[in-house]
Amino acid sequence: MMEPILEPEESILQHLENERPSGPVALLSHDERYRLMERGMIGLYRWYVARSQETRNWNPDKSFDWREYRKDHSDEVHAVIEGFYAVEQYVPDYVSKLLAVIRQSYGRSHFHIRWGAEEERHADLWRNGILFGGRRSQEWIENYNDTLRGREWHLPWEDPIHMVFYTVFQERATQVNYLNLGLVARGQHPHEAYKDDVDPILAQMCQTIAADEAAHYNFFLESARLFLYYFPDDSVQAIADVIRHFGMPGGEIIPDYDKFAELLQRTAIFGMRHHLRDVVAIALKQLGSDSVRSVEEGIRRSRIVPDPEGNMVPGDLLDSLDFKLVDQKVRRLFEKIDIYEREIGFDEVAPTPFVANPRVERYLDAKRMLSAMD
Numbered sequence: 001m002m003e004p005i006l007e008p009e010e011s012i013l014q015h016l017e018n019e020r021p022s023g024p025v026a027l028l029s030h031d032e033r034y035r036l037m038e039r040g041m042i043g044l045y046r047w048y049v050a051r052s053q054e055t056r057n058w059n060p061d062k063s064f065d066w067r068e069y070r071k072d073h074s075d076e077v078h079a080v081i082e083g084f085y086a087v088e089q090y091v092p093d094y095v096s097k098l099l100a101v102i103r104q105s106y107g108r109s110h111f112h113i114r115w116g117a118e119e120e121r122h123a124d125l126w127r128n129g130i131l132f133g134g135r136r137s138q139e140w141i142e143n144y145n146d147t148l149r150g151r152e153w154h155l156p157w158e159d160p161i162h163m164v165f166y167t168v169f170q171e172r173a174t175q176v177n178y179l180n181l182g183l184v185a186r187g188q189h190p191h192e193a194y195k196d197d198v199d200p201i202l203a204q205m206c207q208t209i210a211a212d213e214a215a216h217y218n219f220f221l222e223s224a225r226l227f228l229y230y231f232p233d234d235s236v237q238a239i240a241d242v243i244r245h246f247g248m249p250g251g252e253i254i255p256d257y258d259k260f261a262e263l264l265q266r267t268a269i270f271g272m273r274h275h276l277r278d279v280v281a282i283a284l285k286q287l288g289s290d291s292v293r294s295v296e297e298g299i300r301r302s303r304i305v306p307d308p309e310g311n312m313v314p315g316d317l318l319d320s321l322d323f324k325l326v327d328q329k330v331r332r333l334f335e336k337i338d339i340y341e342r343e344i345g346f347d348e349v350a351p352t353p354f355v356a357n358p359r360v361e362r363y364l365d366a367k368r369m370l371s372a373m374d
Contacts, residue, residue, distance in 0.1 A: 012156060040107075040226050043352040056212060063208070064205060068200070073202075083254075085123065087250045088119065088126060089149065091123055093153035094249065101159065103161070105160070114284055156247065165224055171217040172282065175214055176211040182210060184197050221287070225329050240295050240296050289321050298321070334354035338351075
């Protein structure tokens, strides 16, 4: 058998160089990158609203048979539902505080208003769960509500980039909480405390609300990828900051929140293991990383590395994540936006074409060249 004829390394490099566009490729300015990201955000927002109205247009009062809801749930289930209700009571703060930060972004601010309306019905849903659960009176709920609303939630970060990544991890964590309570309601949760808590109505509640959280998570994930693609340096640093200092909203202002968190941990609804395995690991993988350590190591390497001559020079922060994946996901998002715009006719009056970030393209070209040399 004849051995394959291998081209010399110089020929491979020359071929790759010939395939590159002639002339220098200018980097996009900050304003140009922001404009491109904003157009993608508007397209994503329009697509999201249409899909939300078509597939998740439910009502917390009329979409559930409340007369069939069980009144004899375990103490643990009642406490979990009251805790979920408390967290959802700060929707006015969640909306108004962040809206003040992102108001310049048409797509993101309008989505945030929509998000607030969908989160508001979650508060109504858990309120109904407390009322029909039979353990608490309307007067108790009103007094508890006054206590909760007497305290004010504040943003963990005051800038748009950190907050988009915070919402990615927060929405995923909330979804996991509701999915695990859904396992309780279907009789599939392994903890002994929940062995007698099967309830088809509660299962429907958890499934419905978890579907909302999944949709929210996916919107924030797509938004985060847009930030990563057009503003990679700030975004990678924000990912590391958010993971390092993450906390669920309301933990510092909800009365007896420590007891609520301990209950979730003790009965395996949500705890550190869930956070690391089902939230951080999943979200990081979808953002292009396999671990927190690899993100932080990439940031460290980007600050100073040796060049071939042994000189210490700045590295490339894009090495912190799999930017081939980020590039693919962003391109796919714009394809989805294009399909939606063609349905409506937006492509004829205000299309949203994908415009590549030259910095990312150069980086990926360099990675392909190195791969060809190996």
